[in-house]
Amino acid sequence: MIDVMLLLIIVVCAIFALFMKDLLSATIILGIYSFIMATIFTRLNAVDVAFTEASVGAGITSVLMIAALSRTKRYEYHYTKLQRRKPSALFLKVISLLLVIITGAVLVYGTIDMPEFGDPEAPANKHVSPRYIAESEHETSEKNIVTAVLAGYRGYDTLGETTVIFTAGICVILLLRRRINT
Amino acid sequence: MFDIAAVAVTIAIMITMYRAIKGPTIYDRVLAGNAIGTKTVILLVLIGFVHDRPHFLDLAVVYPLINFIATIAFLKYREMGRLD
Incomplete structure (x- = not known):
């Protein structure tokens, strides 16, 4: 609902x-x-x-x-009506519509062979997860499995993500700071 | 109980959406966007209780911080005509 x-x-x-x-x-x-x-x-x-x-x-x-x-x-x-009716403008519109439809169709085609949402037989649930559940506490001595995966097994990945977020934060501060007008 | 409350908040978001889309001035839209951000926080808390995961509360607390970054940028742009 x-x-x-x-x-x-x-x-x-x-x-x-x-x-x-x-x-x-x-x-x-x-x-x-x-x-x-x-x-x-x-x-x-x-x-x-x-x-x-x-x-x-x-x-x-x-x-x-x-x-x-x-x-x-x-x-x-x-755009004025005359500009909108031009053949070149119409051609561009048709081309962009076709591009959008083709991209959407390709994306939908990519999801066809994906497993169902929450399917226990999906490859991700069969090969990777059981090992994390069985071994993560022993290997990383961390009780929370999600934390073990994010900060232990995928440590470099998380480091990269944090760098991206940090850079974005710096950009926002640079844009929003007050500059003294001279 | 929580389900009904979540649906009610979603309906409130829809009503606020009308102001965000129709709003004659830009300030109506900024206010509507801000209100929807606040309602999203409440919806997040309710969803957390529906799923029986009350630690969504921590997540919900951080959302308003994000909500007001954009608002500050809008208002600064309206006041000064530029951001830097």
Whole structure:
């Protein structure tokens, strides 16, 4: 019930962000989109992904988009009817629509042979997880398996992720700090 | 009980979405976005209790911090016309 409602909000957000002529409003709506998406990830029990989505999607992406808007224009370029009816413009529209459809089809094709959500027979649940459950406490002397995997087995991966988040935080501070005007 | 509360909060998010989409001025939209961020926090806490995992509370506490970064950026852009 909640899932369907949240997905509905996501679709509404995406459609209105596309049709908004004021790009600042579109940025705000994309921020809302990220928050709802993070909630959906939490519903799917992927808490760390949800957290990254909330901090990167709602926080940093919004700041970077506003920074880009402050250097360009706030409103979308308004095409006149004559410009919109030109064959070259129509051709570009058809090409971009085709590209989007092909990309979507390829992505859907990629999910066809994926195992069902929560399937106990999935390869990830058959080969990797049992070993972590059986050995992680003995190998890393850490009781929490998730912590053992993130900070022990995938230590370098986590180091890289932390570096990325740290760099993003520095960027936000650089953009938002107050500069004394001379 | 928690399920019903979660659905009610989701309906509240939908109503706030109307203001975010329709809102005549940019400030309505900023306010709606902020309100939706707050409601997301409550929804997260409720989902945590539905799944019987109360440690979602820790996660929910950090969300408002993220929520106000974007708001500060919007308001600074509106006040100064630029970010740096």
